[in-house]
Amino acid sequence: MNEASTGRPASGAQQPPPTPPILRRFLGAIDSFTDWTGWLIAFLLVPLMITVVAEVFGRYMMGRSLFWSYDVIYMLYGSLFMLGAAYTLLHKGHIRSDFIYVSLPVRWQGLIDTVAYVGFFFPVMFFLLWYGWDNFQDAVRLNERSIHSAWGPVLYPFRAVIPLAALMLLVQGLSETTKSLHALITGRWP
Amino acid sequence: QDTYRMRIQAAVPSGAMSFEMLERFGERLEIMSNGEFDVRVLPGGAIVPSNQILDSVSDGVLEAGFAWPQFWSGKHPATALFSNTPVWAMAGLDSLTHLSWMYEGGGIDLYHELLQDEIGVNVVSFFVTPSGWQPLGWFNKPIESMADMDGLRYRTPPGLVGEIFDEAGVSTVFIGPQELVPAAERGVVDAAGWINPVEDYPLGFHDIFSHYYLASVHQWTDTGEIVINRDFWDGLPDTHKEMVRTAAMATILETYTKDISRNADMIRRFEEEFGIEVHPTPADINSQLVQAGERVINRHAADSAIYKNIVDSQIEFARKVKPSWGEVLRAYDSLAEDALID
Amino acid sequence: MSEEMLGLALLAGLFVLIIVGFPIAFTLLFVAVIAGYSGIGMRAFNLMITQVERTMEMTTLAAIPLFIFMGLILERAGLMERLFHAFQLLFARVRGSLYLAVLSTSTLFAMATGIVGASVTVIGLMAGRMMEKSGYDVRLSAGAIAAGGTLGILIPPSIMLIVLGPIIGVPVLRLFAAVIFPGLLLAGLFIAYCMIRSFLNPSLGPPLPPEKRAPNVMFIAKEFALGVVPLFVVIAATLGSILAGLATPTEASGMGALGALLLTIAYRKFSFRNFSDSLAQTLKISSMVLFLIAAANYFGAIFSILGTPYLITDWLLDLGLSPMALLIVILCFIFVLGWSLDWAPIVLILVPVVFPVIQELGINPVWFGTLVAVCLQTAWLTPPVALSAYFLKGVMPHWQLKDIYIGMLHFLGLQILGLSLVVIFPQIALWLPSVLFGGR
Ligand code: NA
Numbered sequence A: 001m002n003e004a005s006t007g008r009p010a011s012g013a014q015q016p017p018p019t020p021p022i023l024r025r026f027l028g029a030i031d032s033f034t035d036w037t038g039w040l041i042a043f044l045l046v047p048l049m050i051t052v053v054a055e056v057f058g059r060y061m062m063g064r065s066l067f068w069s070y071d072v073i074y075m076l077y078g079s080l081f082m083l084g085a086a087y088t089l090l091h092k093g094h095i096r097s098d099f100i101y102v103s104l105p106v107r108w109q110g111l112i113d114t115v116a117y118v119g120f121f122f123p124v125m126f127f128l129l130w131y132g133w134d135n136f137q138d139a140v141r142l143n144e145r146s147i148h149s150a151w152g153p154v155l156y157p158f159r160a161v162i163p164l165a166a167l168m169l170l171v172q173g174l175s176e177t178t179k180s181l182h183a184l185i186t187g188r189w190p
Numbered sequence B: 001q002d003t004y005r006m007r008i009q010a011a012v013p014s015g016a017m018s019f020e021m022l023e024r025f026g027e028r029l030e031i032m033s034n035g036e037f038d039v040r041v042l043p044g045g046a047i048v049p050s051n052q053i054l055d056s057v058s059d060g061v062l063e064a065g066f067a068w069p070q071f072w073s074g075k076h077p078a079t080a081l082f083s084n085t086p087v088w089a090m091a092g093l094d095s096l097t098h099l100s101w102m103y104e105g106g107g108i109d110l111y112h113e114l115l116q117d118e119i120g121v122n123v124v125s126f127f128v129t130p131s132g133w134q135p136l137g138w139f140n141k142p143i144e145s146m147a148d149m150d151g152l153r154y155r156t157p158p159g160l161v162g163e164i165f166d167e168a169g170v171s172t173v174f175i176g177p178q179e180l181v182p183a184a185e186r187g188v189v190d191a192a193g194w195i196n197p198v199e200d201y202p203l204g205f206h207d208i209f210s211h212y213y214l215a216s217v218h219q220w221t222d223t224g225e226i227v228i229n230r231d232f233w234d235g236l237p238d239t240h241k242e243m244v245r246t247a248a249m250a251t252i253l254e255t256y257t258k259d260i261s262r263n264a265d266m267i268r269r270f271e272e273e274f275g276i277e278v279h280p281t282p283a284d285i286n287s288q289l290v291q292a293g294e295r296v297i298n299r300h301a302a303d304s305a306i307y308k309n310i311v312d313s314q315i316e317f318a319r320k321v322k323p324s325w326g327e328v329l330r331a332y333d334s335l336a337e338d339a340l341i342d
Numbered sequence C: 001m002s003e004e005m006l007g008l009a010l011l012a013g014l015f016v017l018i019i020v021g022f023p024i025a026f027t028l029l030f031v032a033v034i035a036g037y038s039g040i041g042m043r044a045f046n047l048m049i050t051q052v053e054r055t056m057e058m059t060t061l062a063a064i065p066l067f068i069f070m071g072l073i074l075e076r077a078g079l080m081e082r083l084f085h086a087f088q089l090l091f092a093r094v095r096g097s098l099y100l101a102v103l104s105t106s107t108l109f110a111m112a113t114g115i116v117g118a119s120v121t122v123i124g125l126m127a128g129r130m131m132e133k134s135g136y137d138v139r140l141s142a143g144a145i146a147a148g149g150t151l152g153i154l155i156p157p158s159i160m161l162i163v164l165g166p167i168i169g170v171p172v173l174r175l176f177a178a179v180i181f182p183g184l185l186l187a188g189l190f191i192a193y194c195m196i197r198s199f200l201n202p203s204l205g206p207p208l209p210p211e212k213r214a215p216n217v218m219f220i221a222k223e224f225a226l227g228v229v230p231l232f233v234v235i236a237a238t239l240g241s242i243l244a245g246l247a248t249p250t251e252a253s254g255m256g257a258l259g260a261l262l263l264t265i266a267y268r269k270f271s272f273r274n275f276s277d278s279l280a281q282t283l284k285i286s287s288m289v290l291f292l293i294a295a296a297n298y299f300g301a302i303f304s305i306l307g308t309p310y311l312i313t314d315w316l317l318d319l320g321l322s323p324m325a326l327l328i329v330i331l332c333f334i335f336v337l338g339w340s341l342d343w344a345p346i347v348l349i350l351v352p353v354v355f356p357v358i359q360e361l362g363i364n365p366v367w368f369g370t371l372v373a374v375c376l377q378t379a380w381l382t383p384p385v386a387l388s389a390y391f392l393k394g395v396m397p398h399w400q401l402k403d404i405y406i407g408m409l410h411f412l413g414l415q416i417l418g419l420s421l422v423v424i425f426p427q428i429a430l431w432l433p434s435v436l437f438g439g440r
């Protein structure tokens, strides 16, 4: 399933040691969790599409906006891309400059990725989780409501998306860091 | 010598009149403090989106922010009562008596109670820009009664105002500010309410619509506030605190004087330069909005104790001032009929 | 280090890290966090949440996943390829005909929507593979798609102009009118450039080899009636419903997605597998695009709060230049800032600071606004924050970023040419508004 493994050259002529089974099981568990949840999250597009279409029909059939559509549209769209970020990470969808990176040996790629995950990714996602969680709790405490429409739905489920997305990214980040370390140490992607 | 850097992010673009008022507010502080205040006014969206200003000031991301209390109505619906309150049948505060209620009738204290205790943000608030009445808005054909609003897709602001139009049975469409101009240009909406003549001009509604309906009771006043981070405020010496209070009072007066004069100029420009037909909002619409407003307000008051406290305080104040102030308005209105100008 | 200088260090750090090959969205977030923390402490994290939330609430961006889904579902069903193939049959002898197709579609997209992400990804999906298969030059193809997509932010409707109008006190519709000709001029320059270069060097955009051409006109007519017309109706209905005022762009994207789905059912190309694969692919691409936009928003907000633009602007204004010289210096400055920032912080922070001076010098605000808009359009094409290139890379992963950059460089040159033309001939911008709205 991991399409990233294609295009990455196997190192050296000598037979490399196989990836330890426990490591493989660890990576497999995380990756399939992200794959499976990502597949579910992708289906958020269907209600998004239906809501948008219903709004147009509502306006022309009944002559007025659906009271709920505006809020539902941004909530679905915002949840879609944030919760999909971990899935995108797994499938190497977050793009990078390739002019130096792709021509480097695998160990160097592993080094860059290890530095990126340990030095950049984890600290940022940790704070996204922490402050996102605080923000979510504020919304719960106040029973905060949307001011974008007269409907004014409660916001806490939507506010839960940021910490949830950060958590999912952290989990997938564990798997990606392990893969990078593996590349750094063995010169081969698992 | 200490300097106090104060970043004020506004909820309006830098071309707006209230932005100019804020810059004047900042200049006053800098001059009065002999340069110890260093004020920078930032336009809407520069650092945070408008609906996040309160949180960002409370967190200390910004030292201060400018917006209208109804922007926080998602945190508590009662905030709207301090700014864009409708004229509802029982109380009938106009924009000046509403301001009087805030200063003399305990409104400001109630507002701080709401912000600090109920919502729990770490800010102090100063009212600065009581921009007066708001138009019903822009239309493509004349309307005479609520019945003519039937089947028109009318864009309203969200929040309390949207609720009132909804309650009155208007086919409201809510389209965000970024999509509104193209939507109006291409006829996705048939009519639109925005802010007031001076602030409507830059968006170019007069290039799209041909009729403009003035003061409507869905919103009789709209008082902007500066919220200041409380730690920043507590760190100011008493002299500087007094400068802020004084500059705020001066801004209130300047907003009043400029608002009346500039909106009048702009309405004349709409008529003479762009051929817009300007009308008063039909009495039938106003009376139905008053009744709808009352129903909406009562519904909220039944849900929340502090909402009810605030409404009761406004009603009590209105009962006190209405006999004398109302008499002044009536007398003035009848005088105007015979006035020298036409 | 003063906070303003910290902002400059922020830009320098960004360049290095992105070139090394760290994932761009995370690099943007990280560099902003570091500079933000040094400048405003822990509050930088509050600001991060605020900016992510802000991006999540931008309803106009909901069009991006829906348009991407529309493109993917049509592509999976092979319908897109049929459309471009039919077009190629029609112009079999013309060198570079697909450039014409891509850039015209981009212009049409630009007239319907106000965002860049949708156009680049959808046209990349629809035409990228076809261009590759037909032996088109990767660099020029990538440049045409990426640069064509940026027309969306210039040609009305445009969110950027809606934000800019009130700042410079020009009614938005006049600004819309002013950029129409500069926008079409750029589209024309792009098309002319591609067509001339392919004409001179057919390997850039080879004509259809004789054995693949249609045997007769009837064949083309049939191919058009069966393969093209229905699809064309869906796309035309989507973009047309916006132009006709039936729907906002966000709404039209939803209608287009549904229309595409119905069309694949009508062609009996629908399968659940294709459907769920398209959904997963949509998730991956839109998550990349929007996460990048969120990161760029945060980066811009940190840059703004540090006050760096004020430092540089004050310095610029103190130079005491003549009006024309100052105008050109300001445009150069906007261009350079656009390398690392997207349009929002520039329009919101820089323009208000320089505008009083522009006014004092008696420079026409409509003209100034147009120049700023054309200049800012380049921000999407200049590295390290060349969002247009990244969007394209997201849908055409095997295209090297280097090739995309080099391709875009040609169009950047055309853009500067177009900008110079509007500087030299202000009437390109000022004529239409004066005809539509009178002399003022
Ligand atoms: Na556009």
Ligand code: NA
Pocket: C338, C339, C340, C341, C378, C379, C380, C381, C382, C383, C384, C385, C386, C387
């Ligand atoms: Na750029």
